[in-house]
Amino acid sequence: MLTSIIVLTLNNMDQTLRCLHSIRTFTDSPYELIFVDNGSTDGTVAWLAQQSDIRLIANPVNVGFAPACNQAAAIANGDHILLLNNDTIVSHRWLSVMLQCLHSSERIGIVGPKSNFVLPLQKIPADVSNEGQYHLFAQQFNRHNPALWQDLAALSGFCMLLRRSTWLALGGFDEAFGIGGYEDIDLGYRVLKAGLFLRLAGDAFVYHEGNRSFDSNAIDMYGVAAVNRRLFIRKWGFNPERLILRHDPAFLPDRYASPHPHHPPLSPDLPSGWYALADDGCVFRMERGLKRPVNSYDTFLRLKLSYDRIARCGNSFLQGLPSGQPLDAMNFPHGYPDVFLARDPGGGLHNVGNGIRYPIRNDSVLSQLGLRLDEAIPVSFEQIWSLPEGWPMQGNAWEEYELYDYLLYRGPNGGLYYGEGQRLRPIVWEQTLGRFGWSMDRAVIIPVELFNRVPIGFPIH
Template identity: 40%
Template sequence: MLTSIVIITFNNLHKTINCIQSIRTFTSLPYEIIIVDNGSLDDTVPYLERLGGLTIIANKRNRGFAAGCNQGMKVAKGELLLLLNNDTIVSHRWLDNLRLTLESEPNVGIVGPKSNWVIPVQTVKPVYASEAEYHQFADAFNRHDPLKWREVTCLSGFCILFRRSLYKRIGEMDESFIYGVHEDTDYCYRTIRAGYKLLIAGDTFVHHEGNSGFKGGSLDMNAIAAYNRRTFLKKWGVDPDRLAYTCDELFLPENRGPAVKTSRLPGGILVKGAGDTIYYLERGRKRPIVPGDTFFCFGFRRERIITVPDNELSEIPDGLAIDYAGPFPAYFPRTFVAKDSGTGVYVVAHGIVIPIASYEDFIAMKFSADEIVQIPDAYFSGLHYGYGPGLEPDNACQEYELIDYKLYEAPGGGLYYSEGLELREIADERLFDCYKWSPERVMRLTEEQFAACRIGRPIERAAGEK
C-alpha cells in the first residue's frame, strides 16, 4: 500500500534535504514524496528539481500550511496520506510503526509519533547530541509496542498519518487558518467529531527542529497564533489550546461522535426532572451538579432551577459532572466569574481569562457579587488572557471574547442569548419568564460586534412551560 508523504517547504533548503535523505534511508515501505513549496526565496525549487524522484508543486507566494497540504493531498496517489514538516528527520521503522498503529482498528483516524519538539503529550526529552546519536536512540526507541499507544484529543501536525478514506470523509484542511497554527488542531477535532480516535504511537520517535517555517521568514508567530486561535474559537466554541495542551481524556466523551447539536433549550440554566438531581445545561448537554458545596461554590441559586418533564430531560445527552472539588478545568463550568487570592476578578470563558478592570466594568457586564467563584491562583497559570470592557489588548495574542450566557440587544433591535460564541435569537419575550431572565441584564452590542457574531439556533420554550 502506497503512502503519499506531503512536505510543505518555505526556504530552509538544507533542512528539506536532510528530511528527504532520512526518508530515503529509513523507509522500507512503498512511498512517494510530494513537495509543495510556498514561494521559497532560496534555491529550494531548482535544487529539488535536480534531485529528482519528487512531485513538486511550486507556489509563487506563501499560501500557508493548510493550503499547501490541500494541494499535496489532491495530487497524492496513495491510500495513506502523511503530512510531514520539512524540519524533521525520520529514522528506523518510523513508517512501519505508524502504519501498525493506524491499522490496529478501523476507527483509528489519525496517528502521530513522539518527538523532541511538539505539544507536551507527545514530547520525549531528547538524550542525543548529534544526528548519529539520534539514529542510535531511535533504533532502540522505535520498537513495536501497542502498550505505548495513547488516545488523545489532539496531535501535532508536524507528522500525522491517516487514510485517504478519512480525507474523503472530513474533507480538506480549513484554509481560513493562516500559515501554520491550529489547522492541525481543527483537522484533529473534525476527525474526533466524525467518530474516530487519535492515537499517539508512543513506540515511534521522529526528530523535529520546530517552527522552522517561521524562523526562515518574517512571519510573526504570536500574531498568527492569536488569529488562528480566534478562528477556531469562533468556528467551534472550544479553546484549541485546551485540546492541544491539556489533551485530557476527560474531554473525549464530549467531543466523540457526531457533532452535539445545540439544545432547543439555552445553556447556562439549571434544570431538574422529577428526581433530586440538578443539572447545568451547557453546549447541548446536561451536567449533573455534585451534591454538597459545589452548588453554592459556583453561585447557583435554587430559585433559578427550572423543572422540565423527564422525557425531555432524557433526550439531552449527559456531560461531565460539575464538581468544585474535581479536576480543573474539566469539572468546572466553561464560563464563570472567578476571583484570585488578591483583589482580581475575572471572567473565565472557554479557557480564556478576561480581567475585569473595575467595579464599573463588573456592573457593565451585568454580573452580580453572588456569581463570583474563588479559585486557587495556580488555576490561572494554564489559561490564556483576553480583554473585556475598559481594557485594551497588550499584544496580538489578546482578543475580545463574546461572553457565554449573556443577554444582548442587537443595534437594530432584537434580543439574543450568547452560547458557544453564537447568538441565539429570543423571538418571544415570554422566554424571559420561562428561563427566569431579567430584562435589566440585557447588554447592547455594537454594530461591529454584532456583525462578527454567528447566529445560532433560536431558543425555544421548555416543555410544560406556558
C-alpha cells in the same frame, strides 16, 4: 502500499537536508517523496531539483502551508499521504509503526506520532537534545504497541498520516487558513464530524524543532495564528483550545453530551448554569441535567454566590433530578462550576471554561460580556496555573472567543436569549427569568453579526 511523503520547504536548507537524510535512512515502507518549496532564496530549489528521487513543486512565492500541501497531494500517487515539516528528523521504524496504527481500523482517519515539540496531548519529555540521542531514544521507543494508542480530538500537522481516500473525501486543507495555523485542527475536526477517529500513535516518536520557518523567514507567527484562530471560531462556533488542550470525549465519534458545541440538542432540556434553592435551604447548581449541591456555607461564600442569583425551587422539582459532583471550594477545579470568572492573588483575571483558563487582558472584556468583578472567585496562583492556558481574552471578545455560556443576551430583535452550548436559546416569556434566578438587567446586548451566525437552540419556557 505506497506512501506519498510531502515535505514543505521555505529556506532553512540545512534543516531540509537533515530531514531528507533521515527519511532516506530510516523509512522502512515503500514511499515517494514530494517536496513543495514556497519561494526559497537560499539555493534549496536548485539542490532539490537535482535529486532523482524527489518530485518538486517550486512556487515562486509563499502561497501558504495549506495551499502548498494541497498542491502536493494533488499529484500524489500513494495510497497514503504523510505530511511532514522540514524541521523534523525521523528514525527507526517511524513510518511502519504509524501505518500499523492507521490500518488497525477502517474508522481511523488520521494518525500522528508523539514528539518533543507538538500539541500538549501529543508531547512527551525525552532527552533528544541532539540527533544522536534522538536516534538512540527512537530505536527503543518506536516499536509496535497498540496499548499506547489514544484517540484525541486534535493532531498536529507537523507529521500527519492519512489515507489518500480520506484526504480526497474531505477536500484537503481549507486554504482560507493561508500561511499556516489551525488548518490541521480544522482538518482533524472535519474528520471527527465525518465519524472517523484521530489516533495518537503513542508508539512512534518524531523529532520536531518547531517554528523554524516562521522565525527564520520573519513571519509574525502570533499575528498569523490570531487571524486563523478567529477564522476557526467563525467557522465552527467554539474555541479550538477545546480540541487542543483537553481530552473531551464528547468530541469523539459515537459520543454525545448536552449542551455541547459538537452536538445539536436532542430535546428542550433544562438549561444549565443556574442555581436553585430547595425548601430545606440547600443550594444546588444545575449543570448538564444534574443538580450539584453546594457542600457548605463556606463554599457558598468562597464561590461568590448571592441569594439574588438563586431561584426558589420546590423539593418536588429537585428530587426528580440526578445528583452530580458537589460544589466544594476545597476541591479545585472539579468542585467548581464548569464556567466561572477567577481572580488570582496578583489581581489577574481569568475566564475558566471547561477546564481551560483564558487570561483576561483588559477591562473592556468584562464590560462587553457583562461580567462583574465582585463575582470573580479568588484562586491561588498554584490553582490557576494548574489549568492549561488558552488564548488571552482582549480587544473584541466577540471575535476572539466563543459565545460565552450561561449569560442572558438581548438580540437585535429585542428578544431575550440564554447562551448554552454555543447556541442561543430564546426566552419565551419574561416570567421565565424568575424561575431560573435570572434578571433582565443582566442581559448583554449581542452584536448583530454574531447573532446572525450563532445557531438557535430550543426555547426555554
